[in-house]
Amino acid sequence: MITQSDSGTHYDLPDARGHFGPYGGIFVAETLIQPLEELREAYEHYRHDPEFIAELDYDLKHYVGRPSPIYHAERMSREIGGAQIFLKREDLNHTGAHKVNNTVGQALLAKRMGKRRVIAETGAGQHGVATATVAARLGMECIVYMGSVDVQRQSLNVYRMRLLGATVVPVESGSKTLKDALNEALRDWVTNVDNTFYIIGTVAGPHPYPAMVRDFQAIIGRESKQQMLELTGRQPDALVACVGGGSNAIGLFYPYIDDPAVAMYGVEAAGDGIQTGRHSAPLSAGRPGVLHGNRTYLIEDEDGEIMETHSISAGLDYPGVGPEHAWLKDSGRATYVGITDDEALVGFHALTEKEGILPALESSHAVAYAMKLAATMRPEQQILVNLSGRGDKDINTIATREGMVL
């Protein structure tokens, strides 16, 4: 179930050392080489192990609540007057986002590898919550690193993690956000490699993480292929998903890569606008470099120092992006676009008011772009949007931004 089983597939990246063209790879200090090799071997073994796959499938069905439905946003589509918009409802998963697909998988792997301590980085807190959730269930010690700036702006998720028994460690170094949380998690891992499993939350990091996280998230696209066929008799003309690190997008895109009739759009956070420099859009406005164990597009200054990013959505506020997206961009297979904070809020309100669904601010970027794209297409065409998370966690941010006092 974890392998891309659809026949006729030719796309077979990454290579044995984790390269997607010039991107990806393993760029870490020597102490992490051996644990990454151990992880790669374990993952290679268990991804083909029927017992592991059966346990994962069981958990995804009975704990996460999969399959997540696809919903036809008919009213919204009609009012736009263009293509039909369908939503893959990852927001209905347990813990409220796609992140749990990956943490369930990695935690089962950690259990099989005999690691009783898991660590994670988190930005908005969604991956931290999803990690703390599976750690609670499996009785594992859980440490979550979170930039101190994010700890302040996502206090609700910090409390959720603590309720779940996790230790949340505020990170005070650098810009005190997601990238620094990742640095600190890597430092923890290098110090405690013998008993610790690092659950990375997105398709970044050194090999095998980008491929492994993709494989765990690819259930999104595999289900979609089946569901779209059942629902509409065919596959969509376009896929749309938001891209921070890019795990929900790659989860949807991956099973469609060898189907050239399906266009793929990744939506980055353009923040205040690409031209202002205050954004989180490395694919749109960055250049290739090396960070957090892989080569990919980065937002950096002329000296190669990583720059601070901005997005209204903490989950997209990251200066890098998964290396497979870098490759899909360069190869032309996927198109990457930007949506500003203001545009994302338009998407948020539209979906809330027209369909009664509150999308996460991350997912609102995808919704906003899908609305633009739909308007350029014909009513018999179809767009599938990955609604990667629900918006309850963002209510305070939106209220404050719009001058409301709750």
Added chain:
Amino acid sequence: MSRIAARFEALRNTGRKALIPFITAGDPVEEFTVPCLHAMVQAGADIIELGVPFSDPMADGPVIQRASERALIHRMSLRKTLGLVAKFRVQDQTTPMVLMGYLNPIESMGYREFVDGAREAGVDGVLTVDMPPEESNELIALLDAAGIDPIFLLAPNSTEERIRRMGTLGKGYLYYVSLKGVTGASHLDLTEVEQKLADIRRLCDLPIGVGFGVKNAEIAGAVAKFSDAVVVGSALVGRIENNLSRLDQARADIVEMLQSMRRAMDAEVAR
């Protein structure tokens, strides 16, 4: 023969071990660095590791992270670091100089431009923490052609196969990371390190430096018994951090610490 190899040969002939201090370029201000490097040589340094500041120093503990942050506030960079090396070389043409840092500033500058600039400035070795040999063919080839030693890290969990490969690809010396952790951590196990170094020596011929966790003269002396070089970083950078408003004192403290390490190392080896 490179300046680094020549230095190790000279040390072997006199029965001494190399003392390799590390500070971060431009910490806390650019003007501090070159005079401090000269003072360190005076105090007994054989080779110098000069840290290139980076915004995301994943392998470093809090002390060296903060050194990077202090240097980056006034926009210290790889290019400016090369400038400092060139300035150091005006007075000192003999002490080997190794740049230690992360890959992205080098990628950003471009491999060829970096290697050319490093050669012109008088850099002798380059240690890139997050670039294992599997990813470094292109850079190694350029460094080799320029006569600059690529220096690799070895860790407690490096396999025999990797140790052999580093022994072949690396030049100058190998840097053994004495513990699983970040720079400046505190749990160096001397017995374990000595055993591992014996294993490494069976697999390769390069001199071996030991770093991460060398906090004082006593540890430096103990490590010198079985290593070829002792690397000290966080302990020195901590002296800078403690004296940010009186940098003369910072330099005096660094000199004092290096002198005491020098004495301890020479005494241990003479024993």
